[in-house]
Amino acid sequence: MANDSKFTNQKFKLVGTRVMRPDGVDKVTGRARYGADASAPGQLVGAILRSPHAHATIRKIDTQKAEKLKGVKAVITSADLPDFTGGEGELYNVLENCMARGRALYDGHAVAAVAAVDAETARRALKLIKVDYKVLPHVTDVDLAIKPGAPVVQPGVKTKDKKAAPTNVANVTTYGHGDVEAGFGKADVIIEKSYKTEQVHQGYIEPHACLASVGPDGHGELWVTTQGPFAYRNWCATLLGMEMSQLKVTSSEIGGGFGGKTHVWIEPIALALSRKANRPVKLVMSREEVFRASGPTSPTSIDVRLGATRDGRIVAADAAMRYGNGAFPGIWGEVGAMAAWACYDIENVRSVGYEVLLNRPKVAAYRAPSAPMAAFAVESTVTLMAEALGMDPVEFRLKNAAREGTRASYGPTYGPIGIVPTLEAVKKHPHMRARLGKNQGRGVACGFWFNFGGQTCADLIIDVDGTVGLSVGTVDVGGARASLSLIAAEELGIPYEEVRCNIADTASLGHNDMTDGSRGTFSSGMATIFAARDAIEQLRVRAAKAWGIDVKNVSWKDGKAIAKGKRKSLTLKEIAEASPNTGGPISGHSQVVADGAGVSFASHICDVEVDPETGGTKVVRYTVVQDAGKAVHPDYVEGQFQGGAAQGIGWALNEEYVYGKDGRLQNPGFLDYRIPVCSDLPFIDTQILEIPNPNHPYGIRGVGETSIVPPLAAIANAVSDAAGVRMTHVPMSPPRVLAAIKASRAEKAPTG
């Protein structure tokens, strides 16, 4: 029972209620401490010098003048860091990305860093560092990068054949099954279309920030805004040659991550500066640095081919998906290829992912990474097919949707899944019957994300007053403390208010994987249940001791130990109060590999209004329907749905990295990188479906990521309905929409 993760279908008393979050008061009074909010005695201010070139050889870095400036305590370049050249690939990539070694690979690539007594001195010191660059040709566009003769970003990278010439295609991977060409042979209608999406950033409001302190004894501490304190600890220690146990990483409150805080950027640099200066160093990225030099998601170029029979059955599907990885090889095209056709039951299906290197920052995960672009291409084509067949787009999707027993395009056979129920809910939703005004249109799209679990550890302490402290190692990105406290209280049978959830540092709890892949509530929820069950075992033992009976005859119900057959019971509080003399402290512990995360599906409905004279698009109505497995705290589940949809809306309409001909980022700020503002959005309606995950005791599935997958396509389908033009390039910014409207008018106009 203790570590059985099977769904039990129990009735809940607390899980599913909308309680107040325990960290709330701190967050509305300004007391909560984020990455940049901590200080240490004697602290220095760190700053990083960055390449103004997209691609350049660094011939020489002269730091002498900077070192001599009064108040400068340390200056470092790659020469001060370990050299992993020729060693383990990913170590080399990560450190090289933190600090360029010999070559600057993108605009914003770090080349040197300083620590000084104050920000002004650090700023002046950076100006005194002279870097001798030899500018090299660069490439920032996915389609241009794969053309013969394109500048090569990483001369060491070769696709497959090690003898071949270097190329910007770092890897090619194929997913699917059946005979795709034979499938197209059976199709009555075939639709082929090419799509493009521009690079976007997670846009968390809190820039990367940390406070690092390393002494000459090799001990270190790092306070940092991160989705993964353990992963950051392991990376930093490995990169800097420290022992993991000697480096304690504490995650601050995190001001948004969305995948962007799963990778180290400034942290190894701050630690190296601190080690050299033997003083604490605070290093905070400016917003400009965040855009130029953290980890946005891939720009893509995708070709889709879809074949169906006249009766509305998809018989073949094929996609070629080129994903920009930035200057270092990654897995983003492969993830896109895996996700592309996951919503559908298709006999003959293929997707090929290409990892394309560019002179852009190293790509990091962004909420369901790679899936939104794939869904944009696939779901736009699916709607085109429905139109070509004269079928309702929801009915067409229902007819072809994956079900329990469907073999997913990425391999496994699905268990119970939620795509059909989300589509049925869409069909019934009042939104589908809302009247559309002039220049308005409606679009529907589906989305999928894998979700995963991973290594997880939790501690649960029963204090002598009967209240409970829960320590977890996943971070609270938006209500996790509340959800996990609810789960602990539910399992123990005590009031929610009597549980306090704490985010542990790396020295106080066993390893926890990062808070990514929508795993926070799923995994730490599972670990919390097991830790609570572990504590209950001990509570029963203590009660048995008090009664002088065998523990087998003690059961646990509603926060009480109950003796078999007798009308005797002890509350958790009573057992806790007696604990000093019944064996000492009581605590529960659990360490699990939380596998079996249930896949997640969503269907979105979107209404837009397009101004035909300016190409401006306004979202007028938006509805998210998604399967949550079990919504532990419905407010924060809705919040995830709404937040993901809003990010998707920004991506679909206005957000994009604009690189100039010089390879420099033109819009590294919130003024010209346009994330949606409050007045850009309508209320976002949500409908939570609960199709239990059979592999979680409470039926929980991750909910964080899937909501960003459908919006690009839902909006593209809506814009197409409103303006009568098919948009194949995201963002659908006003210039692109207006140009498409004009082109379509010119096409339709009678000639002569």
Added chain:
Amino acid sequence: MPEVRLFGGLRDAVDGAESVRVEGATIRELLQSLGREYPRIRERIGQGIAVSIDGVIYRDNWDQPIPEGAEVGLLLRIAGG
């Protein structure tokens, strides 16, 4: 002997085969046999993979038993946001 279906870049390590048959009552045993018979796959396994057994994906739990006749697949260990 379970049939293991391979996806994505993993096929390159088994000369392009879509599936192979190897011994293994647990994920650990299965990966060990795979590494013995197809040495090129070891590096790939080291970089991180996931194993699906009857549709459930396992990333780290190598003790997981593989039931008789189970559908087994080897795929990329994905990253998330």
Added chain:
Amino acid sequence: MKGIAVSTTVNGDAVEFVCDARETLLDVLRNHLGLTGAKEGCGTGDCGACSVLLDGQLVCSCLVLGAEVEGREIETVEGMADGDRLHPLQKRFLEHAALQCGVCTPGFLVAAKALLERNSNPSESEIRYALAGNLCRCTGYDKIVHAVHAAAGDLRRQQKARKKRKAAG
């Protein structure tokens, strides 16, 4: 550059500090006065996370020089609650789950307070436009708008009760 000595009022308390001529009010609040409630999200006035009231006027503290606030009155998120009683906006933000990561929350609270001080009964659209200078990346703004709307009602009721008491007394 030599330090500039400034005397000012923050959340009702007289404070003095010495700052560099380039330092912003945000730098001063965070680094000299230990008030880290206002956050730096951009440093260019585009995100509103550093919002404070300067003589009652909503401003981005990253766009005000520390040296400019001599003799002025500054109000930050730290001054919003009345002792141990949360401001209705703070309460409603919690009840409506209007925050996820919470880093933009101090700015939203200050901006919403400025709005409700000049418009006690704003429409949805008025709320949305008044908060357009505050970026939130987590919530899609939905629950924030609801929370501000609810807090506006609370404040109106408070106002009414106060008037009634006055009339009775």
Added chain:
Amino acid sequence: MAGEKGKAYLLAGGTDLLVRMRGDFIDPDLIVDIKRIPGIQEIRKTASGFSIGAGVPCAMLGRDKALASAWPGVVEAAQLIGSDQIQGRCTMVGNLCNASPAADSVPALVAAKAKAVVVGPGGRRRVPVEDVVTGPGRTSLKKGDIVVAIELQKRPPKSGDAYLRFTPRTEMDIAVCSAGVSLTLGAGNVVKQARVALGAVAPTVVLVPKAARALVGTRLEDDALMKLAAACEAACSPIADKRGTVEFRTEVAGVMARRAAVMAYDRARGKR
């Protein structure tokens, strides 16, 4: 200030100056805060119209009922600059002297025939607003010159102005292109006088007399509006950048001008 050897900058609202300092585009040796100059934060009603001090934050313009009803287009334009937070600090004079082709208040001021009051080593003079900016980031002001106020004339009866800009977001954005229109009507609501100015479509804000002529003598019939748009498009010489293409800016400038003209016309007729 004229005596300062290094780089000296004037600080009014600071919403541009501090951003440029932060981005390391400028590194001032001297910053002079003008807000404490007596009268500089006042809106005065004068015999000839209005005088708006250089330190008046844009948020204050809307609170001045007389100004807002005489020059609704100018006030709206100034109030489109940034968020409420920015409004509390930014000034029209700062917006003008920052010399961005996309400055929101400038097309409206040019359409309104506003004048800048300049005080400098050479004394006090009045300069038409359209003559202040000579190119992106460049002005005709000499070292030591300070623009202390903007002057707007009294409105003849049956007059109205309007300003519209195109931005991808509803707020917090920079004009991709924009248009200010000011009209005075005669008998039978026929346009007697008109001024049309465009923003973000050339190195400076451009006054388009041909567009104004397309409106004079009309009641803004469709034909007149099409001529107006065509004249505006012809006057555009924009750049393509992160904010918009040449084609887009040119075409949408005409659209903005048409829509602004209709708004100004309705206002002049007393229709809100």
